Amino acid sequence: MTKRAARAATLTDVARRAGASTAVVSYVMNNGPRPVAAATRERERVLAAAAELNYRPNRVARALRSRTTGVVGLVLADASNPYFGALARHIERALGARDKLTLTGNADYSADRQQDLVERFLAAQVDGLVIVSADGGADVAAEAEAAGVPAVYVHNRPASGHSPVVSADNDAAVHTAVTHLRSHGHDRVAFLAGPHDAGPVGHRRAAWESAVGRTDDTLLRCAYARAAAAALTRDLVARGAMPPALITATDEQAIGVLAGASAAGLSVPGGLAVVSLDGTPDSAHTAPALTVAEQPLRAMARRAVGVLLDGADSASAEAVPPASLIVRRSCGCGSG
Amino acid sequence: MTKRAARAATLTDVARRAGASTAVVSYVMNNGPRPVAAATRERERVLAAAAELNYRPNRVARALRSRTTGVVGLVLADASNPYFGALARHIERALGARDKLTLTGNADYSADRQQDLVERFLAAQVDGLVIVSADGGADVAAEAEAAGVPAVYVHNRPASGHSPVVSADNDAAVHTAVTHLRSHGHDRVAFLAGPHDAGPVGHRRAAWESAVGRTDDTLLRCAYARAAAAALTRDLVARGAMPPALITATDEQAIGVLAGASAAGLSVPGGLAVVSLDGTPDSAHTAPALTVAEQPLRAMARRAVGVLLDGADSASAEAVPPASLIVRRSCGCGSG
DNA sequence: AGGCGCCATGACAGCCGTTTTCACCGCCAC
DNA sequence: GTGGCGGTGAAAACGGCTGTCATGGCGCCT
CATH class of the missing domain: 3.40.50.2300 (Response regulator)
Incomplete structure (x- = not known):
């Protein structure tokens, strides 16, 4: 057994044991702002003492002092x-x-x-x-x-x-999706938006409008829940109002559409071609697998952290990595 | 504009402005260990001063002193x-x-x-x-x-x-799933486990064995990735070796099985009844919707926090909330 | 009615563990 | 002998909590 959890060792303990001042120990621990003689540092001194006491610097105290x-x-x-x-x-x-x-x-x-x-x-x-x-x-x-x-x-x-805002390039993503569906011969490409136009989904809808020109009967709306998308799909199929090609604003909706189509007996991609705009891991394993304009999540995360920590280099604060089209089966590719 | 972000107001600032000591301000802020006269507290004093300065207690300093x-x-x-x-x-x-x-x-x-x-x-x-x-x-x-x-x-x-460990009651969950599938007339219920028997999945497999008695050809194994389960399913269908009823250890696997069955032209639940053991939100929106023995995630989380914060009342540290069977379509219910 | 002691408040000051400034001390090179 | 310079140590923050002590008013007892 190691010693009882009486109290964690502090920098003062280490200093006492090493026969040095707390300052020196601090310098050693963070390769301090000031140099320390190698002998003091290692040889039977601070490093050794720290190891023996299993010293772990207290981040809270450090934070208080250093204001970070x-x-x-x-x-x-x-x-x-x-x-x-x-x-x-x-x-x-x-x-x-x-x-x-x-x-x-x-x-x-x-x-x-x-x-x-x-x-x-x-x-x-x-x-x-x-x-x-x-x-x-x-x-x-x-x-x-x-x-x-x-x-x-x-x-x-x-x-x-x-x-500062970091987001994917919705215009490019929508454009990519529309272009791909058109290459399958669909001249009319519908869009499933959110219940209102706030947030990125609103931008995507706007991008779609500018890409295809709005036609009222091809702009659909429903909540983001899968169940809502599934219900809408069943309803549209029942009324014979389902367009042949559809872009959904989110994967959740696309998955709901797939579920609704399956329940209503509509085959995908045979009777309905679908492309989604998120590209979550889930989208790879639906039946059929979803074709998506995948958002570069990792790149977005890195950029966000960069902007946050290195100051918003405002010229590039909103630069956006490109979305990439992942072709699977729901668009009509590879299924003959 | 509010005042420049020169420096956040400290307790000392508030005290000075209120004409009181820091102790009193501290007592007021946390309904301190000691009482404060109502007049001091409100009337043109500490509370007012704190509000004016937009004072926000510094959790770091508090943590250093209070050791929590x-x-x-x-x-x-x-x-x-x-x-x-x-x-x-x-x-x-x-x-x-x-x-x-x-x-x-x-x-x-x-x-x-x-x-x-x-x-x-x-x-x-x-x-x-x-x-x-x-x-x-x-x-x-x-x-x-x-x-x-x-x-x-x-x-x-x-x-x-x-x-201390908090986990769902795997025995009960597996038992529930097996019983349900048997009520559909399946006397042989296969199990899709993980690649090895570590962790909860191992316990689930063991629970299955004790529930149905192990038969080698009904214990399946594959990685947790959906793709792996899908591939396994296609392979089994092609070889005519797919059992008629199956419990999967995780939703991910179940979703993969569904995808694989769909690709191989095997109907679910017609040709294969599936029940899964996680019950994530995803499971509600697959095609067909998955029947699951849902893990009580919320209850598990609350119990874990209770055990952690209130000391491991060790008698109940491993008590487990029951899993509930969510009947959907993949088991054969409601599909005629 | 007067004195004593207690309670309710409030103030002071030290402490939590680290970082960092500033002063200091040898020692070497000039 | 003096001016660095590498190395070291004492001590002052950082911001809030709390044990100890001071004070003043009140009630109770005689």
Whole structure:
């Protein structure tokens, strides 16, 4: 057994044991701002003492003194949504690569709860804030800025304000999807948007309009839940109103459409060609597998972290990595 | 514009402005261990001063003095897996209800990285550790215990050690699933396990064996990836070796099986009845919808947080909430 | 009615563990 | 002999909590 968990060893303990001052120990631990003689450092001195005591520097004390915690707050709409989950994982990894810890909170699509989380994170003295919001909400970055904490939005733009935003290039993604479906001979390509035009989905809808020109009967709307998309699909098929080619704003909706089509006896891609715009891991394993314009989540995460930590080099703050088309079966490819 | 972000207001600032001592302000802010006269508290005094200065107590300083950070570390195998994502969300909520913040890290199924995360969290002086590991790894809880930090495993048990564990009742879940499939007239129920018997999946396999008695040709194995399950399914169908009723250890596998069956032209539930054992949100929207023995994620999260924070009341540390059978279509119900 | 002691408040100051400034001390080279 | 210079140590923050002590008013007892 190692010694009882009486109290963790402190820098003072190490210093005493090594017969040096706390300053020297500090210099050794972080290759300090000042040099330390190699002899002092190793030979029967600080390094040895630290090892013997199993010393682990206390980040809280360090944070108090240095006014930087090495912690970044991540406000997430909903970690159980695979799209956000995947994004969160990439953000956490990107942050970890910069030696930051990630404080995560789920806002559950509520603006109030998002606000509350920001408040708590700010009290915890985070070094920065990453906001992944589903539907806007007030610009929490303003509050963060007032506290001197940088903030960046990912995926979605706040309702107002001029905070840095990192999002995929929706125009390019939609254009790619439309072009691909047209190459399958579909001259009319419908679009399944969200219930309203807030957030990235609104931009995607706008991009679609500019790509194909709006025709009222080919703009569909429904909630993001799979069940809603499935119900809409069954209804459209029953009324004979289902267009032959469709782009969905999100994978969730696409999966719902697939489920609805299956239930209604409509074959995909035979009777309906579908392309989605997220590209979550889920999309690879639907039946049939979804063709998607995949969002470069990893690149977005890295860019967001870069913008947050290296200052918003504002010229490039909104630069967007390109979406890539992943061709699977739901568009009509490879199925003869 | 509010005042420049020169420096956040401190308790001392508030005290000075209110004409009181820092002690009094502290007492007011946390309904302190000592009472404060109502007049001092409100009337043109501390509360007013705090509001005017937009004072926000510094959690770092508080943590240093009180030796408790109000932060719990959550080590997750992979946030982009919907099962873990959903679990993470419930854990974060349960912790939030107890006024704790959640430091999240993805181990990406690597024991080394898991170890590294625990190390970092310990240095950050977390008040507790929740470990959601996919495949064991060393018992990191021992290290936490040595540092005086409580830890609890969720979903999976460590390879060794006697740390508290919260997991679903796999025996009951498997039993429920087997019973249900038998009620559909299937006397032989196969089981799709993982590549090896580590972790909860191993327990599920064992539970299945004790429920039906092992028959070699009805124990299947494959990796957890959907693609692997799909490939296995296509292969079995092609060889005419697919059993008529199957329980899968995870939703991911079940979804892969569905995809594989669809590709191979095998109808579900007509030619194959499937029941899965996770019950993630995904399972509700497959085609056909999956019947699952749903794990009570929310209850597991709450129990884990209770065990962690209220001390491992060891008698109940491993008590398990029951899994509930969600009947959908893949088992043969409701499809005629 | 007067004195004593107690309770309710409030103030002071030290402490939590680290970083970092500043001063200091030899020692070597000029 | 003096001016660096590599190395070291004491001590002051950082911001909030809390044990100890001071004070003043009140009630109770005689």
